[in-house]
Amino acid sequence: MTERKTIATTPYTIGVAPFRPGDESSFGGAFTEKPEDLNRPDPTKCDSQDTVKHASGLIRVMDDDNKAKGDWNPKLSAENMIQGLEYMMRLRIFDDRMLKMQRTGKLSFYMRSFGEEAIAIAQTMALETQDWIFPSYRQPGAQFVRGRDMVSMICHCIGNTEDNVKGRQMPVHYTWKEGRFISISSPVGTQFSQAVGVAMASAYKGLDEVCISWLGDGTSAQGDYHYALNFASTFKPPVILNVVNNQWAISTHKNLATGGRTFAERGLAYDIPSLRVDGNDFLALYSVTKWARERAGAGLGPTHIEVYTYRAGAHSSSDDPSAYRPDNEFECWPGGDPVERLKLHLIETKLWDEKKHAALEKKIDDEVMTAYKEACEFGDLASGPYPPASTIFTEVYETVPWHVQEQREELGK
C-alpha cells in the first residue's frame, strides 16, 4: 500500500501520484496481506458486515511462492487451471498481435488487457454460461472463455465485411449476443448500472441468471457507478459489480480520482457485501467470483468487488504512459504478472513445465496468425472491402423510417 501524499500548500487537497517519470517506483516489495489472513464467510449467510475486513484487506490465494493457501483456495482441478492459463496466454498473444497490426496501420486503434488478463478470464470461468457479461474495455478475454471465434473478433477490430457490428464501432468494442456479452461502450461506466437492470429482469423472470459488470477506478467517479450500487442495494438483484482498480485512468492516478479508502469499502455503505481481491491472482479471482455467484444464485443479491491490479500497458494505442509514470512500475508491482504467477503455480505443483508452456505459446501464436490472415480475407482497414454504406442507415430503428430512407437514397448507395 502506498501513502496518499498531498501538497500542503494548496488551498484544497490535490492528490498526488506516488511516482512520476524520473522517480524509482517501489511498492514495498511483496503484499503485506497473506492468503491465510481472511476467512471465507458462508456466501449464503453472509451480510455486508461480515465482509468489513475483506473490503479493507486483500483476498489472496497464491502466496509469494505461488503456492495456493487459505480459506479462499478454490481447489481448482488441473484441467481448469491449465485451461485458464491457456485463455490468458491466448489473450496476451492476441493483444500483442493486434497492437502490432495497429502499429502497421492495419487497425485504427487498439486496447490491450496486458497485466489484467486474469480478471475477465477467471471471473467468467467462475460463472455459468447463461450469465450476462457487461464488460469495460479490459474484459474482452471473457469471450475466449465463452468460445468466441478469434476470426470474428479480429473482423470486428478491422471493421471489415464480416464485422458483426458492421463497421459501426471502433476496434475492441466487441458485441456478442450468443455469449451474452453486451457491446463495450466508450462512455465508460454506463454498463454498470444497466447490469443492475439486466439482473432485475432475470430475477423478475425467475431465471437462474447473474449479471457481472466491471468498470475502472477512474470510472467509479461516474454517477453510473453510484446509481448501480444504490439500485443494487435497494432491489438486491443477482449482480456482481467489480471495480477494477488498476491505479491509472489514462494519466490520472487513483489518488487524484478519489479521497476515499479502498474502493471495496464504498460498497459497505450501501450494505452490499464487498470484497477486495488481488487482481493478478487467478485463483483468488475465481474464488471470490464463485462466492458472489453463489450468493446471487441463492437470491441474496449483489456483491461488490474491488479488483486490485495494475494497468501494465498503455491505456490504448493512442496513449504514451512514459509521459506520466515511471517505466518500471509494473516490474515492481507486488501482484506480479498474472500469467506468470499461474504458470509458476502450475509448475510448482508439477502440473506444468516450461516445455509445455513454450509449446502452447507457439501453438496459440500460430492460431492467432492463422485467424488474423483469415480475417483479412474479408477485408482490411487499408484497402477494404468495408461493410456497404447502406449499413449506416439500417438498424437505427426496427424498420427504416421515411426520413432515414430518403437520406439513404440521397447517398445513393
Place this chain on the structure above:
Amino acid sequence: MTKMNMIASLNSALEHQLQRDENVVIFGEDVGYFGGVFRVTAKLQEKFGAHRVFDSPLAEGGIAAIAMGMGLNGLRPVAEIQFADYIFPAYDQIVNEIAKVRHRSGGEFTAPLTFRTPAGGGIKGGHHHSQSPEAQFTHTPGLKVVYCSNPYNAKGLLTSAIECNDPVIFFEPKRCYRGPFYGDPHNVPTWNDHPDGEVPDEYYSIPLEQARIVKEGSACTVIAWGAMVHVSEQAIKDSGIDCELIDLQTLVPWDRDTVVNSVKKTGRCVIVHEAPKTSGFGAEMSASIQERCFYNLEAPIIRVTGWDTPFPHTTEWDYLPSPERIAEAIKKTQEE
C-alpha cells in the same frame, strides 16, 4: 366509452399493457404505492403487485440505466421521469446507450422501452417544471418521440409506444392532464365536455408516425403538438381564417404526407410549439416543409414558439405562445 381526463386515459393504457404483456413493468419516482405525483399510475401497484409497478430511488440516470438493462433482457419497461425537466441526468443513457444499442450492436441487442414524462408549461412551474425538451431528443437518431394532446390520443399513442420495439420518449402536456388549455389561464375547462374526453375503456392503439387533422381548412396549415394544439385551435377561431390544424402527435418520425399535402393545399404554414425557437423542432419542420413545398408556398412559414430564454414563473403567460400571437401569425400569412 367513458369520460376520462388524460390521467385516467393514460392509466387505462398502462393497465391494459400490464394485463396483456407480463413483460411490462412500470417504475419511477413515486409511481408505486402513491401512484405518481400526477396520479397516472394510481392503483396499478395494488392491482398488479409491487414487482411490476414500483418506486425507484430518486435518480433519473439510474432509472434510465435499469430500464435499458431490463429492455436488453426481454422486459418492456415503462419508466416515468417525473418532470421532463429532470430527464437530463438520464441523457447519457438515453442518447449514447438506449438510442444506439440496436445500431451499434449490429442488431444483436435491442432495448424496447418507453419513458413517459410530463412536459410543458402553464402550471406556474418556473424554470424546472415547465420545459418542453422534445428537440433534445428529436436530434438523436434511434429514438421515437411522441407528444400526446388529449385523453383519446394519449391512451392510443401510449399503447403504441409501449408496444414499439424502438425506444420511445413520450411527452405528456401536464397542463392538459385535467382539461384542454385554450391559452386563457382564467378559463380552465375539464375534458368532460370535450369530444376527445370520450375514451373507450377497452384496448386500442393509435399508430405512431401519424399526425391527426384536428380541423380541415384551406387558407393556412397550422402545425402544433401537446398543449399548443388547443391554443392553436382557439387562435384559429379568433382569427376567423379557415385554417387546417394538424396535431403532429409523433415528432420522430413525423407524418410527412399529412403535413406536405396540407401545406401544398393551403400554401401557408404556421408552426407552434412551447419550446424555445432556436433549434426547436419547428425549425426542422419549417426547413423540411420549404424543401418539399417551396413552389406551393404563398408566404413565409412562421414559427410561434416560446422565447429563447429560460421558462419564467409568474410571467409564463407572456412566455407561452398565446392565441393572440398565433392568430397574428396566421393573419400575417394571408397578407399579399
